[in-house]
Amino acid sequence: MATATPSVDLSEAMITTVTPAADWVIVLPLVLALMGAALLLMLRQKRGIAPIVAMLAVAGIIACEVMLLAKVLQVGPVSMTMGKWLPPFGISFTADIFGAGFALAASIVTLILLVYVQGEREPGDGSDGFYSLVLLLLAGVTGSFLTGDLFNLYVWFEVMLIASFGLIVIGGQPIQLDGAIKYGFLNFLATSFFLLSLGLTYGLLGTLNMADIILVAPSANPAAMAGVAGLLLLAFGMKAAAFPVNAWLPASYHTPPAAVSALFAGLLTKVGVYAMMRALVVLLPASRDLLEPLLASIAIASLLIAPLGAIAETNLRRALGFFVIGGIGAVIAGIALPSLHGIGGAGFYILHAILTMTALYLVAGLIERLTGQTDSRRMGGIYAAHTPISILFFVLMLAAAGVPPFLGFWPKLLLLEAGLAQSGLREGGAVDYLSLAIVVALLANAVLTLIAGSRLWAHIFWRAGPEGELSEHRSGKLQPLSLREARFGLGATTVLVAIVVLAGLMPEDLFTAARMGAGDMIDPSRYIAAFGLAGGTP
Template structure:
């Protein structure tokens, strides 16, 4: 790749190296999360200060991300390169609609989880660093959504791993340590494969800037680039818990407190799914075309096997873990479909899953607190005791299954339309449509079965244990209210889906044709 010169290759604004103050909004969400995490570590021994500080920081992050989305809607993708190094040499943060929307959804659910977590933290050690680790995790997630550099994406993955290990072992129960080992082994392996792919990419192309790779990859050896894409598929597939490297998720996500489970399920696998979408559709589209049959097979297997696991499972949060995996199959289906509708469906599904899966885990946590049980065979009769909770659970099951008019219906509709459009071009188009429909039916069966066992049937006669002592009413009301806000937002999004669908299609257009993305980084005029 030729080295760009200031005289004829880069725009004058790039040569000046001046970043307008308004562009700092691109990186401010990450900065606020990191600074907030450091500050909360200082005051973690102060009673009540960590949660207040975390809420204030999260509100500031949400305000920045709302501002960022509004700018992107008007101006298109935005980019900021660090340290006055000209791209592709500097680390770029580049935000488009998908990246900014996912970052906003992640911040919103983190705020909900922080409020909900007060229910489970009544007896927790105030020095355990829960709130700093949550903000550190959000920094990694947000950085992953907004980065424009593959090596920087690797760095944010490491940040997420550090924070998630701290959260999953917080409490020190043997079950948590066992889950941490299973969670850590495959995630470390995935990170190693990702690092290997980065080394090969840099050796072949001389760059790791995503926009620069989009320009120079078509000139590289096709077989070598396909091998790199296959490595990225394996690495990100492990992170996202796609078939067949998904056993770690249901074995680990149920082990920590329900607030931590909700945070993991809502954010971590979605970062892996987003990385798949970004790297294969936008960065390496030619390699994705060659891997299309493999992607289709993986998507179909994930869509069908995951809800079958949920049907066979009796532990409540383990069963929901299989539903998380089924959603990753829907994203893979969108990656396998080469048209705008499929890509839009995959992106909108990630947004929906961040909200809906988090809410489902929070409701499951409330169920476990109400019943004192984790196994659905020892639950029952909760509909009479807490009807609103049963309504929340059933509405979220319908959303995850893709039943209209709930939020999860619209991304699956886009995916089905994308599959129908491709039905005449290959077997995978028709097969993906069938697999998406089968997944919806099996997910509905699995979710309805869980709901019937927990809420509808009578309490089993052999359960004579008294109900557990509940947390103070004010704390329970806060947790229930936070969950209710999220559920209402999901229902409202399903009833008024036009902004989400239109935004998803605009974002998909920038992935399928990343010209505006490359222009935002300032590399459109640079000669490869």
């Protein structure tokens, strides 16, 4: 089989101009995260310095990403290539609206989490490398959102895996080691599948640059490219914890401290499903069309099975893990409905999940602090003892279920619009029953998630005491939050929930950004032009 040739001649592939200073904003978030992680590792014995340095580094990253997102909104996708080689030979970092927006959201929740953990950790506790690993994880997440090269994406996945593996075992408790084995094995397997797909892609196309893949993939063997797409779907599906390769998430995310669980739930699976969306919708759209029935089936199964798992679960954070899986099903539903509304809804949902899932796990950490328990059957009475936490959980439960006017409602509205449009019901012609099934699954997911969340809220907050004969008697085992826990833990969580509420009440700008981001995915001509590969169209 002939190998497709790159779209740029080697003799013209050298960079001879200096990169403008303004373009460095694309890579500055990565530089700050990596340098900050290294500095924190060197300063880990200095008491009290680590959290300050970490927060300053993340604040700098946020400032850079705000400027980057503003630039992308103004001029479209922007790209910067490392070294002296032009694309597709050099490693490119490229930001479009979705990539820049998700990177910014990831940095914001990381900063809030760093404030939150000050209520759990001693002021001078930094010798375990926690803050270095958090910044390293943020570097991996940011690099994954901003890379324009598939092999570079694999590198950032490895950075994320190393950092997350370190975070999950901090403390060395048996339950953490058990969770680390389950988490690590499945993710190492997913990484192996991803690496295999990269080798096949390079062998078939002669390039791993994302823009170049868009240009040359249509001329490659369709059956071979469909096989590559299937491998990518498997690898990213495992990373995202989509059904049926999702069992590792609820088995591992409840084992580390709540702040680490929140970071994982808000960021890691979202990177996996974002990579799936970019690979299948942007890079290999013809293969996505072939895989559409499979994608729809995965989305429907994830949407339905996840909330049922949450209803059956009694451990609070394990139940929230099923909420995370249900959200992944919603994003995959958008990938299976590749219209402006479908892809826009999927991107919008990723943003919602980054914020809402992180906040849910932070609230769960506060609940565990109050009760000293992880099993919801042994909790109760928190509404009377600490009403603000009960209100925060209730709001987030509604947002996760997609109840209007909270943030989760708007992306589901876009997805429902996409499903109804593709089903053919409005035109009165032939009905696409698979699209109609996605619509039904989205509605059923909302109802089932609301039932699961209401059950947790009733058991944890409304019921006076633990399950059993004394459940109507007020629990005397609640431990009030210390001043430090209330100031940092509850304060940081309240700020994040406020962001979720305000974003839900004022979604107009998010709608606009979602449509623009979806437009660049469906028609990647501006994305290709950012690389300097505008000589052809896919």
